[in-house]
Amino acid sequence: MNNSQTVESKTTQPVCAQCGSRLDSTIGGESICTNCLLRSALDQDDSDPDKRSRSDQSIAGKDGASIEFGDYELLQEIGRGGQGVVYRARQKSLNRIVALKVIALGHWATEPHVKRFRREAEAAARLNHPGIVPIYEVGERDGACYFSMGLVEGGQLDAILESASRTDSSCGEREPMPTRSAVELIVKLARTVQYAHEHNILHRDIKPGNILLDQKGEPHLTDFGLARLVEAESTVTGTLEVLGTPSYMAPEQAAGNNA
Amino acid sequence: MKATPGTLQEGGASFATTHWSVVAQSALTDVPEASKALEQLCEMYWPPIYSFIRRRGYAPADAQDLTQSFFAFLLRTKAYARADRQQGRFRSFLLASVKHFLSDNWDRDRAVKRGGDFEFLSLDQQAAEALYDAPSAGDSTAEHLFELRWAKTLTAGALNSLRQELQTEGKLKLFEQLKNFLTGGSVLPSYDDASAQTGLPRATVTVKTHVYRLRQRYREIVRREIARTVSAAHEIDEELRYLCDVLAEAA
Numbered sequence: 258m259n260n261s262q263t264v265e266s267k268t269t270q271p272v273c274a275q276c277g278s279r280l281d282s283t284i285g286g287e288s289i290c291t292n293c294l295l296r297s298a299l300d301q302d303d304s305d306p307d308k309r310s311r312s313d314q315s316i317a318g319k320d321g322a323s324i325e326f327g328d329y330e331l332l333q334e335i336g337r338g339g340q341g342v343v344y345r346a347r348q349k350s351l352n353r354i355v356a357l358k359v360i361a362l363g364h365w366a367t368e369p370h371v372k373r374f375r376r377e378a379e380a381a382a383r384l385n386h387p388g389i390v391p392i393y394e395v396g397e398r399d400g401a402c403y404f405s406m407g408l409v410e411g412g413q414l415d416a417i418l419e420s421a422s423r424t425d426s427s428c429g430e431r432e433p434m435p436t437r438s439a440v441e442l443i444v445k446l447a448r449t450v451q452y453a454h455e456h457n458i459l460h461r462d463i464k465p466g467n468i469l470l471d472q473k474g475e476p477h478l479t480d481f482g483l484a485r486l487v488e489a490e491s492t493v494t495g496t497l498e499v500l501g502t503p504s505y506m507a508p509e510q511a512a513g514n515n516a
Numbered sequence: 517m518k519a520t521p522g523t524l525q526e527g528g529a530s531f532a533t534t535h536w537s538v539v540a541q542s543a544l545t546d547v548p549e550a551s552k553a554l555e556q557l558c559e560m561y562w563p564p565i566y567s568f569i570r571r572r573g574y575a576p577a578d579a580q581d582l583t584q585s586f587f588a589f590l591l592r593t594k595a596y597a598r599a600d601r602q603q604g605r606f607r608s609f610l611l612a613s614v615k616h617f618l619s620d621n622w623d624r625d626r627a628v629k630r631g632g633d634f635e636f637l638s639l640d641q642q643a644a645e646a647l648y649d650a651p652s653a654g655d656s657t658a659e660h661l662f663e664l665r666w667a668k669t670l671t672a673g674a675l676n677s678l679r680q681e682l683q684t685e686g687k688l689k690l691f692e693q694l695k696n697f698l699t700g701g702s703v704l705p706s707y708d709d710a711s712a713q714t715g716l717p718r719a720t721v722t723v724k725t726h727v728y729r730l731r732q733r734y735r736e737i738v739r740r741e742i743a744r745t746v747s748a749a750h751e752i753d754e755e756l757r758y759l760c761d762v763l764a765e766a767a
Contacts (some may be wrong), residue, residue, distance in 0.1 A: 288701060297734060299757065
């Protein structure tokens, strides 16, 4: 996504990059989007960003005004990476808050790629385990794949550990997680991964960033295979690409065997 | 939140200075202040009335004259004395009034002449035409165009009020740096860019907080302005949603 790109309509009249409405410059001479502006007065989110949960505070992204995306109303950007953007969203048909991950497919994604993404996603969606973030829906829209999943409010393990080390350590060095807590966490995660393997699903990218802790501190694995799959299939040299995050990669993955 | 006299706080509204009460006061008394307030209202709602009259087929020059005449007619005849705020919104009242004005079988030449005594809004033809919203006019009814311009006038007017308030507080520069988060535009604003521009410490969180406060204040101003045009507090949200829909349809 290129935030600095100027958006114009076919008739060259400038349009709003956020909602696509024609910009208005009839009052005061400035080009404004009256649609976005008045809708901002409808926003019912009264919480001060400085008082929200840490996971929300860590967001560096666009304004939180809601945008429609099919059955979803995008409420807030809660994460952004090379694989796509994660939003806190409201699923309108069921009136529930979910996490929605939208992944740009890239220009070279073909129909077979999209089908494979859907097949794998549907397989991951069949996983039913308290340690796995449930996938609700998978689809494609506006040149992107998306999937909705349960919203875990706590935050990513790496961010939480980093935050804790900042708070606890006066000298600025990172404090390790207490051994007992770390072991308990690993045991739970290992059981979760075992469950997935028993169902022939590989995660492909287990790392602290893909482990979400809920408000009780329970770990939940997210991103089962999906994002990495899309990334692989959207890459011209996909079949030879080494996938995964180097710091957390299995030896066979590093050797180029992507399972 | 500490309530500020004369301002609208969340969930409530001050109806002490509603447009309806200005109308009522002006109808019942001859004090100059009431007429002055009514004149200000006329100036505020000049654009939607002009748009309506233009869409009814009048040429730009005639539409300007008739808009002037309409407001002069309101002031001179006190036709609004019969207006009942319980019957609806100020927007509906003005729309009904201008329809009545245009259909009334009276001497418009004289009306134009009399309207010349008042100068509600001094515009050249090009500026007036910009307010007509020609790109949206093709497939819109006069009523829809009136509502569209009403919504835009309210939206932009509230932004201008916010700018003036912050200028008074010595925060005009901050407003100019962050306003794009409210107003949208052809380039999406970024918190990173904004924090670099403002030089605020703890950039992301602090900038987000300022944007949040800006949005809160804008919301208060919009609600306060809408509260002046409706007859009951519960109608504020309804009117706000309605006007949002009007803008969205025209997008």
